[in-house]
Amino acid sequence: xxxxxxxxxxxxxxxxxxxxxxxxxxxxxxxxxxxxxxxxxxxxxxxxxxxxxxxxxxxxxxxxxxxxxxxxxxxxxxxx
Numbered sequence: 001x002x003x004x005x006x007x008x009x010x011x012x013x014x015x016x017x018x019x020x021x022x023x024x025x026x027x028x029x030x031x032x033x034x035x036x037x038x039x040x041x042x043x044x045x046x047x048x049x050x051x052x053x054x055x056x057x058x059x060x061x062x063x064x065x066x067x068x069x070x071x072x073x074x075x076x077x078x079x080x
Contacts, residue, residue, distance in 0.1 A: 008074040015067045019060065026056045 002077075005074065005077055008070060008077060012067065012070055012074065015063060015070065019063050019067060022056055022060050022063065026060070027053050
């Protein structure tokens, strides 16, 4: 194994842990069903939750894209 392959492996592990953490921090889709059960949220809480979820969703997409590209690059490096 070359140093570049080791570095790529470490970065892949870090990115995978980061993706897992960001996905776990996101609020589930069922959270908006509180109206049915009678629980109420204030308007400010709903807006803040949506902006945080939008931010986390955007970062999830970008990190997943970098992860995918790095996996392909690591595969090409291992075939050399």
